[in-house]
Amino acid sequence: MGVTMYRMKFFLLLLFMVLSTSNLNAQDNLQHDRLIIKGNRLIVKEKYNEALESYDQALSIKPNSFQGLFNKGIVLDHLGRYKDAVEVLSVAVTIEPNNYDAWFMKGKALDHNTQYGEALSCFNRALTLKPDFIEVLFNKGNVLDYLGKYNESIETYERIIKLKPDSYEAWNNKGLTLARIPERRVEAIEAYDMAISIKPDYYEAWINKGNAAVRIRRYEDAVKAYDRAIEIQPKEHAAWANKGFTLADLGDNKKAVIAFSQAIELKPDSYAAWNGKGLSLDKLGKNEDAIVAYKKAVEIDQGSYGAWTNLGLAYSRMDKHAEAIDAYEHAIKLQPDSYETLTNKALELIKLGKYPEALKSVEAAINLKNDYPQAWNTKGEVLTHFQGRLNALLRLSTGQSK
Numbered sequence: 001m002g003v004t005m006y007r008m009k010f011f012l013l014l015l016f017m018v019l020s021t022s023n024l025n026a027q028d029n030l031q032h033d034r035l036i037i038k039g040n041r042l043i044v045k046e047k048y049n050e051a052l053e054s055y056d057q058a059l060s061i062k063p064n065s066f067q068g069l070f071n072k073g074i075v076l077d078h079l080g081r082y083k084d085a086v087e088v089l090s091v092a093v094t095i096e097p098n099n100y101d102a103w104f105m106k107g108k109a110l111d112h113n114t115q116y117g118e119a120l121s122c123f124n125r126a127l128t129l130k131p132d133f134i135e136v137l138f139n140k141g142n143v144l145d146y147l148g149k150y151n152e153s154i155e156t157y158e159r160i161i162k163l164k165p166d167s168y169e170a171w172n173n174k175g176l177t178l179a180r181i182p183e184r185r186v187e188a189i190e191a192y193d194m195a196i197s198i199k200p201d202y203y204e205a206w207i208n209k210g211n212a213a214v215r216i217r218r219y220e221d222a223v224k225a226y227d228r229a230i231e232i233q234p235k236e237h238a239a240w241a242n243k244g245f246t247l248a249d250l251g252d253n254k255k256a257v258i259a260f261s262q263a264i265e266l267k268p269d270s271y272a273a274w275n276g277k278g279l280s281l282d283k284l285g286k287n288e289d290a291i292v293a294y295k296k297a298v299e300i301d302q303g304s305y306g307a308w309t310n311l312g313l314a315y316s317r318m319d320k321h322a323e324a325i326d327a328y329e330h331a332i333k334l335q336p337d338s339y340e341t342l343t344n345k346a347l348e349l350i351k352l353g354k355y356p357e358a359l360k361s362v363e364a365a366i367n368l369k370n371d372y373p374q375a376w377n378t379k380g381e382v383l384t385h386f387q388g389r390l391n392a393l394l395r396l397s398t399g400q401s402k
Contacts (some may be wrong), residue, residue: 051071069089086109104136137163141160168196175192210242214245219250239265244257244259278290282310308328308334312344346365350382
């Protein structure tokens, strides 16, 4: 969801106190309890599938065992079996409806299963039972943010801050949500500053502050924030990449290329860094190097319309018209309604003398956007070539010379 997740320590939840209060005989109770403890120990060793087997054995002895259901649900959620986790935890909360941990874990499983409305209901139930349950408040805030309920999300983070004023994660998350509201991005920066004042080496907040500064076009402030993040965590590729884009916004493409190169060194499969490097190299007139960068970007993400378009433009600047057309065709497959790319393709076809194909491409662009001047100009250029050829044919048929 793009926000810091405040997670309970997994094994602490699993080490649930075993209280056998059933009508089972003493031997069955003892065996049930041993299996629960065995499962808990396997969790500590990260042997999750074996732990599931142990809990299932315990549940075969005592099907309504809250401990067995609760712990099994947590393991299923951890293994990504979210639907199964929801089913098991739903039974657990019917057995102990006042157990706030169970409602919390059911909510988390629902969240992971993209059932956000139901997740919120569970989080609210847990908070009714334990209003100061900070972990639940974090998860509730995250879900509200994801659902676009920004004001409610901000109120939830503020509730955490009231309970725990030194929670730098809450200040950071509040900033992330504020930053989604254009008119509140200055407040977002203030929230990040609060997080940083509590934890000066919180590099994530420095990056987020830089991102918010970019959105309100305070590019110099953004670069300073990214530099601070890099001082704290030199191997954080996102800080280097974001710095590269911001330097490019400032027109300092030489430094931008250096920043992008550093980001790529740290994360060679960073599509954004390769594409950004290509853009800056283009601005510096280094077309061949830009092509290399764009080709790497589309190799990493073949579904990137932007990188294919940039590659086409770079080829065009190198007068490699066939290669440009190929790149544009990839882009058009990804975004068939791109009238700009259809027009660019037509221009390349004109340069290769393929006028019928150029006309077809530019007319498709005009059909998509009738008031796009470049498309009409390009169509005029095509028709001019057609007229020139027609005039030549007429001269030949009448025996006229040039």
